[in-house]
Amino acid sequence: SDEGTDEGTDNGDAPTSDVKVGMAYDVGGRGDQSFNDSAAAGLDQAMDEFGMESQESEAEDGEAESAREERLRTFADAGYDPIIAVGFAYAASIGKVAEEYPDVHFAIIDDSSVESDNVASLVFAEEQGSFLVGAAAALKTENDHIGFVGGVETPLIQKFEAGYIAGAESVNPDIEIDVTYLTQVPDFSGFGDPAKGKTAAEGMYDNGADIVYHAAGGSGGGVFEAASESGNWAIGVDSDQYNTADPSVQDSILTSMLKNVNVAVYEYLTQVNDGEFPSGVTTYDLAVDGVGYSTSGGFVDDIVEQLDELKQQIIDGEISVPTAP
Amino acid sequence: MSDVAPAVRLRGIGKRFPGVIANDDINIDVARGTIHAIVGENGAGKSTLMKILYGVQAPDSGTIEIGGTQVSLGSPADAIRHGVGMVFQHFQLADNFTVLENVVLGAEKLHGIGAAARAEIVRISDAYGLGVEPDQMVEDLGVGARQRVEILKVLYRGARVIILDEPTAVLVPQEVEELFANLRELKAEGLSVIFISHKLDEVLSVADEITVIRRGTTVATVDPSGTTSRELAELMVGSELPSPSTEASTVTDRVTLHVADLGLPGENRPLLDAISFDIHAGEVLGIAGVEGNGQAELVEAIMGMRPGATGTVRLAGQDLTELSTRRRREAGIGYIPEDRHRHGLLLDAPLWENRVLGHQTRKPWARRGLIDRGASRTDTQRIVEDYDVRTPGVDTLARALSGGNQQKLIVGREMSGDPILLIAAHPTRGVDVGAQAAIWGHIKEARRLGLAVLLISADLDELIGLSDRIEVILRGRLVGSFDPGQVTPEQLGSAMTGAGGAA
Amino acid sequence: MTNLDPRLQKLGLGLLAPVLALVLAFLITSLVLVLAGDPVGEVWSTLLGVPAERNVANILNNATVLYLSGLAVAVGFRMNLFNIGVDGQYRVAAFVAAVVAGEAWLPGAANTVLAILAAMLAGAAWAGIAGVLRAKRGVSEVISTIMLNFIATGLVAYFLRRVAVREEGSNDIGTKEIPEGSRIPGFQIGDGSTTEVYGFIFLAALAGFTYWFLLNRTRFGFDLRATGKSTTAAVASGISVTRMTIVAMLLSGAVAGLVGLPLLFGDSYSYGSTFQSGLGFAGIAIALLGRNHPIGIAIGALLFAYLDEQSNPLQILVGVSPDIVAITQGVIVLTVVISYEVVRRYGVRLEQHAVARALEAGRATATDQEEEARA
Amino acid sequence: MSAVTTRRLPRLWWLGAAVLVLLAISVLRVVTGAEDLASSGTVRATLIALVPIMLAGLGGLWSERAGVVNIGLEGMMVLGTYGAGYFGYHYGAWAGVAGALLMGAIGGLIHATATVVFGVDHIISGVAINIIAVGAVQYLAALTFVGLPGGGQTQSPKLDNVGSITIGPLSDALGEVEGQNIFFVSELAAVARALVTNLSLLVVLAFVLLVLTYWVLWRTSFGLRLRSTGESPSAAESLGVAVLRYKFIAVLISGALAGLAGGFLAMVASSNYRDGQTGGRGYIGLAAMIFGNWRPGGLLAGSGLFGYTQTLGLRQGGTSVHALLLAVAVLAIALAGYQLWRKQVRLAVGILVAAAALITVYAAIDVVPGDFVNITPYVVTLLVLAFASQRLRMPAADGQVYRRGSAG
Ligand SMILES: Nc1ncnc2c1ncn2[C@@H]1O[C@H](COP(=O)(O)OP(=O)(O)OP(=O)(O)O)[C@@H](O)[C@H]1O
Ligand SMILES: Nc1ncnc2c1ncn2[C@@H]1O[C@H](COP(=O)(O)OP(=O)(O)OP(=O)(O)O)[C@@H](O)[C@H]1O
Numbered sequence A: 001s002d003e004g005t006d007e008g009t010d011n012g013d014a015p016t017s018d019v020k021v022g023m024a025y026d027v028g029g030r031g032d033q034s035f036n037d038s039a040a041a042g043l044d045q046a047m048d049e050f051g052m053e054s055q056e057s058e059a060e061d062g063e064a065e066s067a068r069e070e071r072l073r074t075f076a077d078a079g080y081d082p083i084i085a086v087g088f089a090y091a092a093s094i095g096k097v098a099e100e101y102p103d104v105h106f107a108i109i110d111d112s113s114v115e116s117d118n119v120a121s122l123v124f125a126e127e128q129g130s131f132l133v134g135a136a137a138a139l140k141t142e143n144d145h146i147g148f149v150g151g152v153e154t155p156l157i158q159k160f161e162a163g164y165i166a167g168a169e170s171v172n173p174d175i176e177i178d179v180t181y182l183t184q185v186p187d188f189s190g191f192g193d194p195a196k197g198k199t200a201a202e203g204m205y206d207n208g209a210d211i212v213y214h215a216a217g218g219s220g221g222g223v224f225e226a227a228s229e230s231g232n233w234a235i236g237v238d239s240d241q242y243n244t245a246d247p248s249v250q251d252s253i254l255t256s257m258l259k260n261v262n263v264a265v266y267e268y269l270t271q272v273n274d275g276e277f278p279s280g281v282t283t284y285d286l287a288v289d290g291v292g293y294s295t296s297g298g299f300v301d302d303i304v305e306q307l308d309e310l311k312q313q314i315i316d317g318e319i320s321v322p323t324a325p
Numbered sequence B: 001m002s003d004v005a006p007a008v009r010l011r012g013i014g015k016r017f018p019g020v021i022a023n024d025d026i027n028i029d030v031a032r033g034t035i036h037a038i039v040g041e042n043g044a045g046k047s048t049l050m051k052i053l054y055g056v057q058a059p060d061s062g063t064i065e066i067g068g069t070q071v072s073l074g075s076p077a078d079a080i081r082h083g084v085g086m087v088f089q090h091f092q093l094a095d096n097f098t099v100l101e102n103v104v105l106g107a108e109k110l111h112g113i114g115a116a117a118r119a120e121i122v123r124i125s126d127a128y129g130l131g132v133e134p135d136q137m138v139e140d141l142g143v144g145a146r147q148r149v150e151i152l153k154v155l156y157r158g159a160r161v162i163i164l165d166e167p168t169a170v171l172v173p174q175e176v177e178e179l180f181a182n183l184r185e186l187k188a189e190g191l192s193v194i195f196i197s198h199k200l201d202e203v204l205s206v207a208d209e210i211t212v213i214r215r216g217t218t219v220a221t222v223d224p225s226g227t228t229s230r231e232l233a234e235l236m237v238g239s240e241l242p243s244p245s246t247e248a249s250t251v252t253d254r255v256t257l258h259v260a261d262l263g264l265p266g267e268n269r270p271l272l273d274a275i276s277f278d279i280h281a282g283e284v285l286g287i288a289g290v291e292g293n294g295q296a297e298l299v300e301a302i303m304g305m306r307p308g309a310t311g312t313v314r315l316a317g318q319d320l321t322e323l324s325t326r327r328r329r330e331a332g333i334g335y336i337p338e339d340r341h342r343h344g345l346l347l348d349a350p351l352w353e354n355r356v357l358g359h360q361t362r363k364p365w366a367r368r369g370l371i372d373r374g375a376s377r378t379d380t381q382r383i384v385e386d387y388d389v390r391t392p393g394v395d396t397l398a399r400a401l402s403g404g405n406q407q408k409l410i411v412g413r414e415m416s417g418d419p420i421l422l423i424a425a426h427p428t429r430g431v432d433v434g435a436q437a438a439i440w441g442h443i444k445e446a447r448r449l450g451l452a453v454l455l456i457s458a459d460l461d462e463l464i465g466l467s468d469r470i471e472v473i474l475r476g477r478l479v480g481s482f483d484p485g486q487v488t489p490e491q492l493g494s495a496m497t498g499a500g501g502a503a
Numbered sequence C: 001m002t003n004l005d006p007r008l009q010k011l012g013l014g015l016l017a018p019v020l021a022l023v024l025a026f027l028i029t030s031l032v033l034v035l036a037g038d039p040v041g042e043v044w045s046t047l048l049g050v051p052a053e054r055n056v057a058n059i060l061n062n063a064t065v066l067y068l069s070g071l072a073v074a075v076g077f078r079m080n081l082f083n084i085g086v087d088g089q090y091r092v093a094a095f096v097a098a099v100v101a102g103e104a105w106l107p108g109a110a111n112t113v114l115a116i117l118a119a120m121l122a123g124a125a126w127a128g129i130a131g132v133l134r135a136k137r138g139v140s141e142v143i144s145t146i147m148l149n150f151i152a153t154g155l156v157a158y159f160l161r162r163v164a165v166r167e168e169g170s171n172d173i174g175t176k177e178i179p180e181g182s183r184i185p186g187f188q189i190g191d192g193s194t195t196e197v198y199g200f201i202f203l204a205a206l207a208g209f210t211y212w213f214l215l216n217r218t219r220f221g222f223d224l225r226a227t228g229k230s231t232t233a234a235v236a237s238g239i240s241v242t243r244m245t246i247v248a249m250l251l252s253g254a255v256a257g258l259v260g261l262p263l264l265f266g267d268s269y270s271y272g273s274t275f276q277s278g279l280g281f282a283g284i285a286i287a288l289l290g291r292n293h294p295i296g297i298a299i300g301a302l303l304f305a306y307l308d309e310q311s312n313p314l315q316i317l318v319g320v321s322p323d324i325v326a327i328t329q330g331v332i333v334l335t336v337v338i339s340y341e342v343v344r345r346y347g348v349r350l351e352q353h354a355v356a357r358a359l360e361a362g363r364a365t366a367t368d369q370e371e372e373a374r375a
Numbered sequence D: 001m002s003a004v005t006t007r008r009l010p011r012l013w014w015l016g017a018a019v020l021v022l023l024a025i026s027v028l029r030v031v032t033g034a035e036d037l038a039s040s041g042t043v044r045a046t047l048i049a050l051v052p053i054m055l056a057g058l059g060g061l062w063s064e065r066a067g068v069v070n071i072g073l074e075g076m077m078v079l080g081t082y083g084a085g086y087f088g089y090h091y092g093a094w095a096g097v098a099g100a101l102l103m104g105a106i107g108g109l110i111h112a113t114a115t116v117v118f119g120v121d122h123i124i125s126g127v128a129i130n131i132i133a134v135g136a137v138q139y140l141a142a143l144t145f146v147g148l149p150g151g152g153q154t155q156s157p158k159l160d161n162v163g164s165i166t167i168g169p170l171s172d173a174l175g176e177v178e179g180q181n182i183f184f185v186s187e188l189a190a191v192a193r194a195l196v197t198n199l200s201l202l203v204v205l206a207f208v209l210l211v212l213t214y215w216v217l218w219r220t221s222f223g224l225r226l227r228s229t230g231e232s233p234s235a236a237e238s239l240g241v242a243v244l245r246y247k248f249i250a251v252l253i254s255g256a257l258a259g260l261a262g263g264f265l266a267m268v269a270s271s272n273y274r275d276g277q278t279g280g281r282g283y284i285g286l287a288a289m290i291f292g293n294w295r296p297g298g299l300l301a302g303s304g305l306f307g308y309t310q311t312l313g314l315r316q317g318g319t320s321v322h323a324l325l326l327a328v329a330v331l332a333i334a335l336a337g338y339q340l341w342r343k344q345v346r347l348a349v350g351i352l353v354a355a356a357a358l359i360t361v362y363a364a365i366d367v368v369p370g371d372f373v374n375i376t377p378y379v380v381t382l383l384v385l386a387f388a389s390q391r392l393r394m395p396a397a398d399g400q401v402y403r404r405g406s407a408g
């Protein structure tokens, strides 16, 4: 069960480093084929390149605030530095623990509310990436009817929804968009219930939508299945799901909204390797390719130009994307 | 008789429970084609013995022979296989099943669970005049019919030996007669019947042989023709058979309980219909009726436990009609319920808590919403002494007491709230003769002190012996009033079944 | 049979059960670890190691929350009501309290008191629905509270979004923060600890005492327990079971309303999407573990909180999934009741022995007198 | 033929009831224009949604008919999802089915041992099993799925499906008819189409199990004995029935069925094991069984109602649930009429006021907000229980601990 990757010292020519990274995942942890996995990929890349040592731990569903704090403290006490917290749920605990351990460095993904000299906030402009896939959907749809499946109705997921709708409407103001959320907080099962994801997507396809974008974590697998079975398109999220999803549904994945958590983690660790610990907010948006869309499968090759134009407009500030529906 | 092996031969049966010797060196022969009665005090070990013979419990020692061969009975299935059937004191029927389902259960191999089984049931029912219909739900049946189903269950399995544990406790005389007719018919077919009862007159009238058990041992086997019930009782307990007997009337002209036009709607017909009567201070009013004719509902309506009841109830001038059960109790009603386990006790609570039950608002143990445990303990101790409750202490759980002692505790509790009305439903059911006498004594004493008593009993001797007046209830209506000094149990019985008129 | 003082004997039996259960749970967990090839020794040395001061504080804090949840469930259990809905009740209540306290209509401590009362009312009202349905319509409270949990989730989520404020840069939404003056201050244990123990722990203890006093010393408690032991006997004794059912559910819900408050007033200061969930289900196990006794529940809550806290670093330090502790906790619940049951049967037998001996003695004297009379 | 079931109702009453329900839905569709109410997609998704609930409820039925309350269904279901994940990945789809049954049965074994052998309170044992099951599968998943392709702490790799039935031409023809929007005919075609299009073999198996349960429990002597242990164990024992053995077997079967419910979730409703994917469906199954008065037909109705409302909510929640408001209002008015006829004036007025409120809401909004759509199944279940529960009758000795030798 030990997934800690104590790599780096097994052969002679590999680089070595005495940095020990503590990685605190959100619920689901490594292997969730989504958000956490993306962070893990960035970590793995850094481990390989820099020969760092790392240890991982993940949150339990519905755990106490103190459990999150203790996870960070245990890392700190065991000499891990930096400690990366994956997910906004860690915001409060990072704020508290960072104060207790002023000499240890922390990073948090998806939150920029903590201001401290030893905390780096890595946040993403999910609405911008979603805007582009929304535009892609609007360009590709034959029925002028598309859908969005959200896992759990949180502000973060609503950000995806808002960008997606804005993007689609920028192409076609009259487009019809179905929106469904699978569960409400604190019932986070909507991120892990493919059965519900499938039913919701099927409903949209039957209702005339031909492209459905999901921001539903593990439930997204159901969305892909629904797309594949009905011969429609789906849009993936977070990572390039054309490559990570099961091969049987590959051909139904039009594109994916990339939220490059791996890049953020990797870049952060690169700086750490160089001996500097960044702090403050780093926003990963379209301008720095922190978010984007994927082209694997080549299904959007015909509209890349239009999308890139929109992308430039966003970068230039000509289009401002809303963050709430 | 001596050539043929007896139907059942028990030799040296012994059985102990933790701390109790229930059976000790029991020896009984039951001849074929006879009715063999077993009598004994409460707790003497009769039921235990029968459960051993039916394979429910295993004996610690001794041998069982059935039809001349020694058998070992590990479960009721074994006993059934050897032709033994048993009708338990508390009916063993699933209410939510049909008669058919109840009968074929466990004996599906015989005739399946379908048409063949139904035909067989009808055949047996006709052959013995049991009048059982296979597709009726058991919950819709009365007590007598249930008992006939129990007997049919036994016959269906082809039993040659039939055990009946206290079958008459809940029956009226007519039903008892019908039962006895059935038994005689069985006997004529060559079956053997083992029959347990506390009612010694019945035993003498129906049995061919009587075995007396005392403290787990067989003390004698007697011939009914040469014995009286007095002698039997002496064999059982070593003392005289007490009897409820009327004493000089203490009836006053003060009306304690006034019931007018009491009604209770039911599904098909009213459960209670226009019931009116008065009970005076110092008077015992007996209610006679076949079980299920509304006596339980009558009591509960007076106690305020039945929401839909209509009509008026007054206690010593105070109108109780709108009051809750608690208020009615506070107004001075003592209540000895019919089913002590369901309505009288918290089986898993200590005696002192049971003392408080129903008297939660009384001083000295309840003051300003608090319960004073010390005061309750003291008063429980008083009841234990005054009413001869056999218990190691007041912290013992009620469950651990024997039926008779549980009943004495309830009687003591209900008498000590200074009630002006006592409602006593079957106060001595299943209670041994000693305790029975004590309970009768307490009721007579209370009557002498001016208490009004509403007495409900299936034991007509008890009813006639204790009451100043007897009302008969039939299908929720009072159908006749009798003077206990004149009426015989048989007359009462026919009024209860609707066959006779009022005297 | 030994002639031990019966009280001592009872105490011995009472202790035997939990000890037996813990040993059994220990063995079963170890077996699972061995089968899975995980390091048994390291796991136990982490779990059973002496907690640091801040961990002690965490244990006390979590135990406070679990304790209240256990109490809420226990109130129902004492009346044979199975309140699975503590989960929904405390979330509704914590949300209401957070809104009330966040709005701060009253200053300082008055605001706190008002919010606590509002929480108890909200919890009671939510549980009361199940109580009324049970009492008036005969709907099993097991089913209705399950449904109400899900309904609570939807409703609270809806209203949370209506009232939520969102901090700049945060993806979390929550109610307005409770002003400083209305928070319940904690206290430190030892000197090195950075984590404070919730001040609410005293209120929890008070709730426990109130529970004990109400149930064991008052007439109301007598009625409630009597109804739990036998509905039919309760009715015959003059207790209104309908009323008791509703009142018991209201009471259970009111206590459930307190469950989230230590967190609210001592830690998070607002109700948001990361507010701890699932506390109601833990409460069921804890109430059962503690046999509905206020001290027992406290021990159960401490045990669960201790295991949770100690298991937290398992993955980081030993590389074993902390979920192993859930197995341990469940096994403890099961082994505890099994050993209680075994010990209880043994106790009943002892009791019967005593009764039988008393009877034998009675008979002996009766026989003696009889014989004397004959002589 | 057992007299219990068919004594009061004509033989094919359920067919008539189904037609009536479909007719009502047709009317509702025409009136409200909510097209998704009876599309073949809705029917198919309803089937998928109701099967896990029904199987869990069937598990509850077996157990409670033998007098053992099984609140541990959720945990047994969780075990089943893992069993399907592990065995299904390593040994193929049908091994996954077997694995789900097996893991569920292990949960049943624990419950049976605790309740039947040791006489532990049924609820306590069930709660403990729920705790253990969740911990155990998370622990096992971390142990066995990490490192597999597509696997992780919280999910298994993709699992093969057990296969499904499609009768192509018929499906297409029915699709035509459905598309014509003919009153009632389209609805019928939709239902038929759902049954011949991509119908999973496990769905078929589930319905076979439902019928089989009815047949075994109510038509065989084994079933009679099993039910007798839940109605009156002491009577059963007095007739030579090995009560504890039947209870034990019943709880084992109960666990296996709940496990299969979990397996269905992992393999058919989705295509891998995921942590927490049962989402409380075990409890819903229990509720559906009580809703169905401890009978297979009623259970089907209960899980159907739940599955249907949930499906509507997930598919085109806003509009479909909006249409349901109208249906509920109409039902309420009918109920008020009935109460009025029973002279329950105050109750009738109360219900009428509620109905009026519903109609107002219906008129005021076009779509129901998502939060409310998600809670629809729970509210509907609660409402139906509130109005129907007095007629429910559970096995007489349900939940009571029985000890051997207590006969008589
Ligand atoms: N299962 C048991 N466990 C312990 N003691 C028992 C058990 N069954 C019976 N006893 C005890 O055995 C003795 C004989 O009981 P039994 O039921 O045979 O009496 P009985 O003669 O049938 O009495 P009754 O006339 O009241 O029916 C009693 O003292 C009783 O307390
Ligand atoms: N299964 C049992 N386990 C423990 N004790 C039992 C059991 N069955 C009976 N007893 C005890 O045996 C005694 C007598 O039981 P029994 O059922 O024969 O009652 P009884 O004396 O005949 O009273 P009743 O007149 O109410 O039937 C009681 O003290 C009871 O506690």
Ligand SMILES: [Mg+2]
Pocket: B046, B047, B048, B089, B165
């Ligand atoms: Mg007896």
Ligand SMILES: [Mg+2]
Pocket: B089, B403, B430
């Ligand atoms: Mg008896």
